[in-house]
Amino acid sequence: xxxLSATIARLxxxxxxxxxxxxxxxxxxxxxxxxxxxxxxxxxxxxxxAAEVSKRPALVVVLHGCTQTAGGYDRGSGWSTLADExxxxxxxxxxxxxxxxxxCFNWFSSADNQRERGEALSIRQMISAMVETHDxxxxxxxxxxxxxxxxxxxxxLACYPEVFAxxxxxxxxxxxxxxxxxxxxxxxxxxxxxxxxxxxxxxREASNHNGAWPSISIWHGSADxxxxxxxxxxxxxxxxxxxxLGNAPDRxxxxxxxxxxxxxxxxxxxxxxxxxxxxxxxxxxxxTTGAQACGVAMPHMLEAGISxxxxxxxxxxxxxxxxxxxxxxxxxxxxxEPSTLPARRISRLEPMSATPSHxxxxxxxxxxxxxxxxxxxxxxxxxx
Numbered sequence: 001x002x003x004l005s006a007t008i009a010r011l012x013x014x015x016x017x018x019x020x021x022x023x024x025x026x027x028x029x030x031x032x033x034x035x036x037x038x039x040x041x042x043x044x045x046x047x048x049x050a051a052e053v054s055k056r057p058a059l060v061v062v063l064h065g066c067t068q069t070a071g072g073y074d075r076g077s078g079w080s081t082l083a084d085e086x087x088x089x090x091x092x093x094x095x096x097x098x099x100x101x102x103x104c105f106n107w108f109s110s111a112d113n114q115r116e117r118g119e120a121l122s123i124r125q126m127i128s129a130m131v132e133t134h135d136x137x138x139x140x141x142x143x144x145x146x147x148x149x150x151x152x153x154x155x156x157l158a159c160y161p162e163v164f165a166x167x168x169x170x171x172x173x174x175x176x177x178x179x180x181x182x183x184x185x186x187x188x189x190x191x192x193x194x195x196x197x198x199x200x201x202x203x204r205e206a207s208n209h210n211g212a213w214p215s216i217s218i219w220h221g222s223a224d225x226x227x228x229x230x231x232x233x234x235x236x237x238x239x240x241x242x243x244x245l246g247n248a249p250d251r252x253x254x255x256x257x258x259x260x261x262x263x264x265x266x267x268x269x270x271x272x273x274x275x276x277x278x279x280x281x282x283x284x285x286x287x288t289t290g291a292q293a294c295g296v297a298m299p300h301m302l303e304a305g306i307s308x309x310x311x312x313x314x315x316x317x318x319x320x321x322x323x324x325x326x327x328x329x330x331x332x333x334x335x336x337e338p339s340t341l342p343a344r345r346i347s348r349l350e351p352m353s354a355t356p357s358h359x360x361x362x363x364x365x366x367x368x369x370x371x372x373x374x375x376x377x378x379x380x381x382x383x384x
Contacts, residue, residue: 028071029080030092037125041106041118044094045126046070048080049134054087056137058318059130061091061123063145063152065171065283065300066104070094073146076301077284077309078294088140088318091130093123107151107173108184115159115207119152124160142316144168144217146284146300147227151177154235157214158206168217168312170284171227174234176202188227191234199234200241213242217273217315219308221280229276236274243271256287256306273315277304284308 030046060083064073070092074080083090095103105112105119112118130136143164145153150172157167158175176199177191178184186192216239220232240247240263249261255275263272277285285304286295294307313319 028069028074030071030074030090033091033126033129036129037122039122039125041112041120041122042096042099043119043122043126044070044096045129046092046094047130048074048083048090048092050080050084050087050089052087053089053134056135058088058140058142058316059091059127059134059136060088060313060316060318061093061127061141061143061156063093063105063123063143063149064095064103065145065147065149066102068103068146068300072298073149073301076286076295076298078286078296078307079309079313081294082309082313082319086313086319089130089134089136091126093119093126104148105145105152107148107155108178108181108187110179113152113155113159113179120155120159123152123156124163127163140165140316142166142168142318144170144312145172146170147172147282150227155206157216158203161203161207161209161213162211164214166215166217166316168219168308168315169235170219170308171221171224171282172235173227173231174199174202174238175206177231177234187231190228191231194234196237196241199238203238203242213239215271215273215315216243217275217312219275219277219285221277221282221285221302221304223279224282226282232274232276236272239272245271249274256304258285258304258306270315275306275308275311277306280304 028046030048033045033047036045060079062070062073062077062079064070074090074092079090082088093105095105097103099119100106107113109118113120115121127141131138131141141164143153143156144167145151147170150169153167153169154172154175154177157164173187174191177187216235218232218235220227220229222229243263243265245263250264251260251262253260258278259276261274262270264270275285280302283300283302284295285306285308286297286301287293287305287307287310288295288297288303292307292310294310295301297303310319
């Protein structure tokens with residue numbers, strides 16, 4: 001059994017490094033978006049509108065990680081720099097400490113991780129406001145996020161697939177990973193043995209969607225001590241099943257020392273990209289020097305010699321004409337059509353019981369109180 005001290009240490013890692021002025025935001029380039037709806041999740045909304053905006057611009061929704069702010073994540077990732085260069089719009093939902101002491105999106109809460117509920121609905125309302133106010137092209141709306149923001153990205157893609165042309169999940173978890181804090185802790189450590197079909201069903205059952213599914217980009221550090229890289233395997237299995245793709249990629253290559261794989265539809269249109277960043281811990285991969293430089297290194301914004309921000313934006317067709325050479329294979333920005341290839345099971349993944357722990361067992365009550373206190377301190381459980 002895992003020692004309680006190790007559990008608390010893992011929670012401390014999820015919470016992230018101590019907040020410093022840069023991580024908290026510094027001089028933010030973002031402005032407030034007001035009056036965007038009923039906001040049941042009680043989130044803030046920040047936006048960036050470039051000085052020169054394209055006609056019928058694209059919109060990128062960016063979800064920060066724990067201990068981060070919208071402004072801090074923007075500064076680290078460089079999204080507003082690219083938006084200024086290429087004329088697309090940015091929306092940054094932002095967590096508040098009243099909801100979560102460590103500014104984590106509550107991806108593990110059943111009140112916030114379902115369609116038309118809580119934080120997920122608040123983000124959807126923000127998107128609607130941006131589309132109406134800024135004449136956003138509804139066929140070019142994308143979402144990305146890190147860690148807790150990556151888990152919330154999975155939720156948004158599953159719950160509102162009709163909204164998004166594509167999504168990029170960075171050091172996140174698959175949709176349906178947890179509905180309470182105990183499951184969240186277990187999922188961070190290991191998503192368990194779940195069949196690809198069961199993972200895919202979690203997405204299919206999150207809405208009544210019957211159209212094309214968003215394209216998916218997966219990014220995860222191979223040495224992540226906070227969210228196990230096995231979660232990237234589960235995200236991949238989940239979306240291979242949803243897109244009805246086989247396990248074998250259509251392309252595999254080394255990019256800047258990191259493994260890249262890509263799966264395409266029968267038409268040849270890319271549907272899923274998978275980046276495994278060699279020897280990187282928990283964070284967003286950056287290239288802060290050279291021709292592809294974008295962003296600033298800081299806690300959980302990590303120099304890796306590859307810019308996830310720039311490559312994600314290119315894959316969505318946001319950077320104009322992109323040379324399709326051996327190192328760049330961007331997606332088109334339109335929603336992808338499922339291929340006709342049959343779904344395959346991931347043999348390592350078998351069904352996992354969804355039965356919650358029996359918290360009322362007298363012998364466990366004392367230990368559970370300590371764990372719950374640690375979870376609250378780490379920001380994984382709301383105070384009651």
